[in-house]
Amino acid sequence: MGEMIGKQSVKFAEAPYIFEGASVVGPKEGEGPLGKLFDVIEQDPMLGSKSWEEAESLLQKETVQKLLLKSGLKKEDIRYIFAGDLLGQLIATTFGIMDYEIPFMGLYGACSTMGEGLSLAAMMVAAGYGENVIAMASSHFGSAERQFRFPLEYGNQRPFSATWTVTGCGAAIVTKRKGFARITGVTTGKIIDYGVKDAQNMGACMAPAAADVIYNHLNDFGTAPDDYDKIITGDLGYVGQAILIDLLKRKGIDISKVHMDCGIEMFDKENQDTHSGGSGCGCSATVLTSYVFKQLKKKAWKKILFIPTGALMSPISFNQGKSVPGIAHLVVIESV
Amino acid sequence: MGEMIGKQSVKFAEAPYIFEGASVVGPKEGEGPLGKLFDVIEQDPMLGSKSWEEAESLLQKETVQKLLLKSGLKKEDIRYIFAGDLLGQLIATTFGIMDYEIPFMGLYGACSTMGEGLSLAAMMVAAGYGENVIAMASSHFGSAERQFRFPLEYGNQRPFSATWTVTGCGAAIVTKRKGFARITGVTTGKIIDYGVKDAQNMGACMAPAAADVIYNHLNDFGTAPDDYDKIITGDLGYVGQAILIDLLKRKGIDISKVHMDCGIEMFDKENQDTHSGGSGCGCSATVLTSYVFKQLKKKAWKKILFIPTGALMSPISFNQGKSVPGIAHLVVIESV
Structure with missing residues (x-):
C-alpha cells in the first residue's frame, strides 16, 4: 500500500526492497571509470550476433539470467517484468525476454525507462500484486544510432553537446524479501x-x-x-x-x-x-x-x-x- | 489492494470503477456498423493537420478533452495517465497529451496497449495511488501504414488475411468514484x-x-x-x-x-x-x-x-x- 503525497508522488507504507541488481555492458563501457563494477563486460559489441538489435536483445537476456543467478531465484519466482528499450516497438526487449515466459508490461519512457520500471515495480510489490518483480532497461550504441541518427558508416561528426549511447543493460529485483535497500x-x-x-x-x-x-x-x-x-x-x-x-x-x-x-x-x-x-x-x-x-x-x-x-x-x-x-x-x- | 490469484492474475479486494469512456474515430470507422456509438466522428482523417502523425496526436488530445467533459473532471483531478500508440517512441502520445501536464507512464504493448493501460490504471486505483487514472490508446491508418508497411502511394495489394488499421482513440477513467462498471x-x-x-x-x-x-x-x-x-x-x-x-x-x-x-x-x-x-x-x-x-x-x-x-x-x-x-x-x- 501507499499514500498519495502532494501533487504527483506516492510514499509507501511498507516500502518494498531492492534485493539484487545486475548489469551487462559493452567493451567501451568496460574501459570507462566504472568498468570494474559491472557484472559482465562483453568484449564483442555484437555479442556474436548478426545485428545490433539482436545484440541488444542478448544483453537483456543475459542480464535477466545474471540477475536470477545472483538473487537465487528461478524465472517462475518472478511475477512481472517491467522493461523497455529505445527502439521502435521495443524489439530489443521483446526478443530479449521472450524465452523467460514472465508476464510482461512493455514500457517506453525513452531514457527514463528504468525510473518508470522501478516506480511500477515498487508500486506492484507494495500493493501485494507480486512477490518479486523485475525492472529492466537497455540500450545499444549501434542500434540507437541506426534508429535515431545517421548510419554509422556515414562518419557524421558529432557536436560537443552530443552524448554517446551506452551499450548496456541493467535490471533490478524489487521484492518483499529483505534486501540491501528500499x-x-x-x-x-x-x-x-x-x-x-x-x-x-x-x-x-x-x-x-x-x-x-x-x-x-x-x-x-x-x-x-x-x-x-x-x-x-x-x-x-x-x-x-x-x-x-x-x-x-x-x-x-x-x-x-x-x-x-x-x-x-x-x-x-x-x-x-x-x-x-x-x-x-x-x-x-x-x-x-x-x-x-x-x-x-x-x-x-x-x-x-x-x-x-x-x-x-x-x-x-x-x-x-x-x-x-x-x-x-x-x-x-x-x-x- | 488486490490478491495474487494463480500464476499470473490479480483479483481486487475493492474493485475500482470505470466512470466514463470516450471515443474519437475517423470517417471510415464512422461509416462502419458501430458508427452511431462513437462520441466523435472526424470527417477529415488528417484532422486539419499536416501529417498523419500529427492527426493521431490530435485524436488523443481530443479524446482526453471529451473524456474530461463527459465525466465532469478537470485535468488536475487526474493523477496518472497510462497511454500509448503504435508509432516508434510513442510520438502520437507524447505530442497528443503534452499540454495536459498529467503525470504520464508511456506504454508499448502493440495493439494490446489498452489492456495494459486498463490493468495498470485499475492496479493504481485499487492500491490507493490515485483517485482518478486515465487509460488510453490510439492508432491511425496513415501513420501505421507509414510505420510498418508500404508507402500508401505505392498502392500495394493487401492479402485477405490483412487487417485495416483503425483511425481512432479510446480512453477510460478508472476511479474510486462509483461508475457504471468495475x-x-x-x-x-x-x-x-x-x-x-x-x-x-x-x-x-x-x-x-x-x-x-x-x-x-x-x-x-x-x-x-x-x-x-x-x-x-x-x-x-x-x-x-x-x-x-x-x-x-x-x-x-x-x-x-x-x-x-x-x-x-x-x-x-x-x-x-x-x-x-x-x-x-x-x-x-x-x-x-x-x-x-x-x-x-x-x-x-x-x-x-x-x-x-x-x-x-x-x-x-x-x-x-x-x-x-x-x-x-x-x-x-x-x-x-
Missing part, C-alpha cells in the same frame, strides 16, 4: 517541452523535465537537497547538468553539492571521446545497478534520488520539425 | 511466439497469445467461458478468431458462443474492403469505450473479459527476418 517513494514525471529541437543536444531537451520532477518531489515530500546523499540523474551529460542546476537555482534550490549524472560517470571525458557523456536507457540502468547499488550496500550513501531522464522524439517527429520534449521519473531509494 | 481482476500476458513471420497476417501472430492468457485466466480464477457474457479480443479479425477458437478447443475450452472480436465488429466486411477486420490499438480502445461500455451501462452484459492482442514487431525486426511474437492483456469488467 524504495520508499516515487514521483511520476510529466512531459515538459521547452521547444528545443536539437537532437544532438539531448541534455538541453531533458534538463527541464528533471528540474520539474525534482522540484515537485521536494515540495510533495517537504524535503530539501541536503536530505539526500546524492541526487542522481540519468544522462543529462555536462551540458544538461549545467542547465538543470541553473533551472533549480532560479527556484531557490541548490543541488550542485549532491548532484551526480550517470552519463558523466560512465565515460572518461578526456580519453574516450564521448563529448557530453553517456546516454541511453542502458546508461542510468547500468550505473544504478553497479556503482549506485554498491554505494548503498556499503551504506556510503543512505538516501538517494534516482531520476532517469528521457528525450521524447522519433526519427519521424524530428524530420517533421517537432521539438524534443522531455520526461523524468523519480524514485527514492534508502539503504537498509 | 474492473474486478486482471491477468497479465506473456510474450508468445509461434514463429509466424507474416506481417500481413497479424491475426495468426496474436491468436496464440490470446489463447494463452484466456487459458491461464480461466485456470487462475477457476471460471469457465459460460461465466462471461462476452469474451472480447482486440483485433484478431476473421483469420485470428478461427485460430483462437481452435487453439482453445484443443485444450477442451469452447469460447465460440461468447467470443467477440473488436476488429470484426468495427467494419462491414462486405462493403468496406477491410478483409480480415480492423486492427491497431485504437480498434479495441474505441470499440470498448463505445459499444462495450454501452452494453455494460444498460446491463445487457454483466460480466465480460476484455483482451486486446498485440503483434510485437517493428519494420527493423521484420526486415531482419524475425518472427512476429504476440502478447495479450486481460481485464475482467463487471457492470454495476
